[in-house]
Amino acid sequence: MTDEIFDQLFQILASVPDPEIPAVSVLDLGIIREVSAERVVITPTYTGCPATLAIEQMIRKALDDGGFAHVAIETTLSPPWSTDWISDEGREKLRAYGIAPPPKGAAASALKNVQGAECPRCGSSNTEEISRFGSTPCKALWRCKACLEPFDWFKCH
Amino acid sequence: MDALATYALRLGDDSLILGQRLGEWCGHAPALEVDLSLANVALDQIGQATHFLNLAGALEGEGRDGDKLAFHRDVMDFTNCVLVEQPNGDFAQTIARLFLFAHYQELLFTALTASKDTQLAAIAAKAVKETAYHATLASDWVVRLGDGTEESRARMIAGLDWMWRFVDELFVTDEVDAAALKAGVGVDKAALRAAWDQRVDAVLAEATLPRPAARRPVLGGRSGRHSEHLGHLLSEMQFLQRAYPGATW
Numbered sequence: 129m130t131d132e133i134f135d136q137l138f139q140i141l142a143s144v145p146d147p148e149i150p151a152v153s154v155l156d157l158g159i160i161r162e163v164s165a166e167r168v169v170i171t172p173t174y175t176g177c178p179a180t181l182a183i184e185q186m187i188r189k190a191l192d193d194g195g196f197a198h199v200a201i202e203t204t205l206s207p208p209w210s211t212d213w214i215s216d217e218g219r220e221k222l223r224a225y226g227i228a229p230p231p232k233g234a235a236a237s238a239l240k241n242v243q244g245a246e247c248p249r250c251g252s253s254n255t256e257e258i259s260r261f262g263s264t265p266c267k268a269l270w271r272c273k274a275c276l277e278p279f280d281w282f283k284c285h
Numbered sequence: 286m287d288a289l290a291t292y293a294l295r296l297g298d299d300s301l302i303l304g305q306r307l308g309e310w311c312g313h314a315p316a317l318e319v320d321l322s323l324a325n326v327a328l329d330q331i332g333q334a335t336h337f338l339n340l341a342g343a344l345e346g347e348g349r350d351g352d353k354l355a356f357h358r359d360v361m362d363f364t365n366c367v368l369v370e371q372p373n374g375d376f377a378q379t380i381a382r383l384f385l386f387a388h389y390q391e392l393l394f395t396a397l398t399a400s401k402d403t404q405l406a407a408i409a410a411k412a413v414k415e416t417a418y419h420a421t422l423a424s425d426w427v428v429r430l431g432d433g434t435e436e437s438r439a440r441m442i443a444g445l446d447w448m449w450r451f452v453d454e455l456f457v458t459d460e461v462d463a464a465a466l467k468a469g470v471g472v473d474k475a476a477l478r479a480a481w482d483q484r485v486d487a488v489l490a491e492a493t494l495p496r497p498a499a500r501r502p503v504l505g506g507r508s509g510r511h512s513e514h515l516g517h518l519l520s521e522m523q524f525l526q527r528a529y530p531g532a533t534w
């Protein structure tokens with residue numbers, strides 16, 4: 129595969145937004161596991177994520193529109209997706225969008241010992257959990273005790 | 286179906302039926318946060334079921350996929366444990382069922398990540414992170430309700446008391462489990478019991494709740510002998526495919 133084709137494919141993927149959090153692209157989310165002239169391999173965030181099918185369809189359409197109808201899309205479960213795979217750029221986009229990004233170094237234990245999320249609005253870490261589950265499977269609902277705003281927190285996974 | 290396909294089928298059926306039950310709360314939960322939580326857990330379980338059932342169908346090799354297995358089987362062909370099909374009852378009973386099951390499922394999936402079957406191991410590795418969340422959620426509620434008001438405490442005790450008789454089935458090893466275990470594919474479920482007891486006892490202690498009295502265990506789900514409740518659940522879940530077989534959209 130030439131560098132040119134590779135760049136084109138990456139540009140296309142960078143233009144496909146996550147359907148539930150359109151501020152970040154599928155590339156930012158780290159769900160693209162492999163890109164080649166033959167195939168794009170994706171992995172789901174959560175097993176029950178209802179956006180999985182929509183994401184695949186959006187990537188399919190973007191590839192077709194970009195002249196890559198012959199590039200197949202495959203799905204893999206292993207290794208399982210982790211929020212550690214969200215790019216630094218993706219984390220900044222999440223924060224700007226009002227969603228506190230997950231801390232890096234997501235161990236399974238992070239699920240149980242939730243450290244205070246940082247308020248995406250004022251940056252305070254004086255925050256508390258309102259609901260462990262939020263508007264989508266990947267988010268929890270938090271509240272900032274400094275600026276009093278509620279906010280979404282991208283769960284460590 | 287051979288032992289390995291049946292093994293995957295059982296895992297899928299447990300997740301599917303629990304997911305369907307929890308989904309019944311959608312729009313009915315006592316608070317918005319609870320509604321979101323239970324719907325999210327249901328979604329995770331149904332997602333896991335999709336993977337396990339697709340795998341079971343592929344291993345069987347007769348052209349059945351996850352949807353076919355979910356919507357085109359009758360009660361006696363379902364292999365879920367009797368615990369997950371129990372009615373939601375009140376909120377405390379729902380939490381009791383999730384609490385007892387999620388701790389088992391987390392331990393099971395943790396062990397299953399070492400399976401020689403790479404597909405089962407991959408699904409387990411993916412699902413165990415979600416299940417850990419479910420176990421924590423349910424445990425928090427057991428403590429809140431158990432160590433809450435007189436009313437919530439009484440309901441939590443009643444919920445646990447009802448669900449407790451279905452626990453032993455989770456740890457039974459039959460010929461399918463034995464075959465899967467021998468092949469290095471399955472999990473030694475009996476060996477999970479001590480860790481499960483420890484986890485459950487710790488939460489009950491924090492909730493100031495007594496451990497429910499031992500009862501005659503109810504078994505049979507794995508071989509298709511279900512309580513009357515599963516048939517009603519399926520009649521709702523499978524309504525569309527029964528009315529319009531093969532319908533797609």
Ligand SMILES: [Zn+2]
Pocket residue numbers: 247248249250251252272273274275276277
């Ligand atoms: Zn703030």
